[in-house]
Amino acid sequence: xxxxxxxxxxxxxxxxxxxxxxxxxxxxxxxxxxxxxxxxxxxxxxxxxxxxxxxxxxxxxxxxxxxxxxxxxxxxxxxxxxxxxxxxxxxxxxxxxxxxxxxxxxxxxxxxxxxxxxxxxxxxxxxxxxxxxxxxxxxxxxxxxxxxxxxxxxxxxxxxxxxxxxxxxxxxxxxxxxxxxxxxxxxxxxxxxxxxxxxxxxxxxxxxxxxxxxxxxxxxxxxxxxxxxxxxxxxxxxxxxxxxxxxxxxxxxxxxxxxxxxxxxxxxxxxxxxxxxxxxxxxxxxxxxxxxxxxxxxxxxxxxxxxxxxxxxxxxxxxxxxxxxxxxxxxxxxxxxxxxxxxxxxxxxxxxxxxxxxxxxxxxxxxxxxxxxxxxxxxxx
Numbered sequence: 165x166x167x168x169x170x171x172x173x174x175x176x177x178x179x180x181x182x183x184x185x186x187x188x189x190x191x192x193x194x195x196x197x198x199x200x201x202x203x204x205x206x207x208x209x210x211x212x213x214x215x216x217x218x219x220x221x222x223x224x225x226x227x228x229x230x231x232x233x234x235x236x237x238x239x240x241x242x243x244x245x246x247x248x249x250x251x252x253x254x255x256x257x258x259x260x261x262x263x264x265x266x267x268x269x270x271x272x273x274x275x276x277x278x279x280x281x282x283x284x285x286x287x288x289x290x291x292x293x294x295x296x297x298x299x300x301x302x303x304x305x306x307x308x309x310x311x312x313x314x315x316x317x318x319x320x321x322x323x324x325x326x327x328x329x330x331x332x333x334x335x336x337x338x339x340x341x342x343x344x345x346x347x348x349x350x351x352x353x354x355x356x357x358x359x360x361x362x363x364x365x366x367x368x369x370x371x372x373x374x375x376x377x378x379x380x381x382x383x384x385x386x387x388x389x390x391x392x393x394x395x396x397x398x399x400x401x402x403x404x405x406x407x408x409x410x411x412x413x414x415x416x417x418x419x420x421x422x423x424x425x426x427x428x429x430x431x432x433x434x435x436x437x438x439x440x441x442x443x444x445x446x447x448x449x450x451x452x453x454x455x456x457x458x459x460x461x462x463x464x465x466x467x468x469x470x471x472x473x474x475x476x477x478x479x480x481x482x483x484x485x486x487x488x489x490x491x492x493x494x495x496x497x498x499x500x501x502x503x504x505x506x507x508x509x510x511x512x513x514x515x516x517x518x519x520x521x522x523x524x525x526x527x528x529x530x531x532x533x534x535x536x537x538x539x540x541x542x543x544x545x
Contacts, residue, residue, distance in 0.1 A: 214364050218366050220327075224236075225239070261327070263275055273320075284334065286324045286337070287339050288340055289320065289342035290346045296345050298399075298412055299411065300411065337373070346376060354390060357394060371393055371394070374394065375395070378399045379412065388434060389433075400440045402415075403461045405420055408420050424462065441470050442458070446485040450489055469503065
């Protein structure tokens with residue numbers, strides 16, 4: 165029986181018109197300082213505002229060392245965040261929380277906070293929907309919406325900071341493994357990584373940030389030139405083109421051997437070990453053949469294999485392997501000389517697979533007649 169708890173903020177209904185006021189982080193540091201100067205406020209007020217955001221302030225009124233008249237001006241001109249919480253799902257006795265947010269224009273995205281001993285990790289979304297279309301992924305079941313802007317990515321992190329702060333915790337790690345293909349929204353993702361690591365904002369070391377991709381080779385090469393030192397994660401899932409063409413359709417454009425070569429180029433340039441993600445699908449990619457093919461593909465590379473037992477998704481033909489099968493496949497891959505871990509399957513009872521909370525809320529809204537049609541939604545400018 166599921167032990168997840170789901171909390172809805174309000175009956176879900178897409179907003180027809182976007183909020184006029186911009187989000188404060190949609191402005192750059194320079195733009196905000198220019199705005200402050202136009203109101204005879206010193207530039208250092210920008211650092212104060214950012215500092216409050218980084219500590220989880222939910223309103224400008226909370227920013228105690230900012231003069232009250234300036235706080236009122238900020239409130240009139242900006243929003244602290246553009247995200248609206250729609251629903252939240254909780255599991256693992258409160259250690260895992262997934263939040264569904266509505267964006268300006270009406271699309272929605274998820275993020276997941278996972279609490280461990282000594283660290284807290286945020287799984288963050290970079291797109292509303294996903295254009296890759298992997299058949300085992302809940303996100304791919306819905307039409308692609310749009311790319312997130314950098315500030316919308318950052319706002320997910322700030323909301324996590326806010327929640328964790330009430331628990332005496334801090335956000336220490338961020339993984340771009342939520343909804344979307346990060347490399348297909350490259351510029352916003354890179355900007356958000358820079359801002360996540362900015363000591364004047366969240367100050368999270370790039371070495372504690374993971375950027376995943378299903379295999380956009382040109383962007384992997386470009387990322388290696390950014391001097392960011394983030395961990396690159398490849399959503400591999402199969403070591404032969406015949407199978408990966410089915411599981412990760414972009415493989416038809418960027419074959420697996422070329423992908424691994426590009427990832428190794430990233431590792432050589434950054435001296436950062438690449439993580440290869442492998443969602444285990446019972447009877448599909450958990451055989452001895454798969455383990456040997458994976459060994460031939462990655463042996464001698466600066467690589468780490470991360471096995472992820474499948475979180476079942478409705479209306480897909482795939483199922484999760486038994487624990488014994490997971491253990492056996494891990495041993496088979498280790499026998500190939502590779503370093504392997506099995507990811508902690510957090511939140512299996514909390515719509516844990518990417519896109520599942522979104523799917524459940526959307527379907528519930530449709531059943532209640534609460535959703536407007538897409539044609540009535542005015543996109544954000």
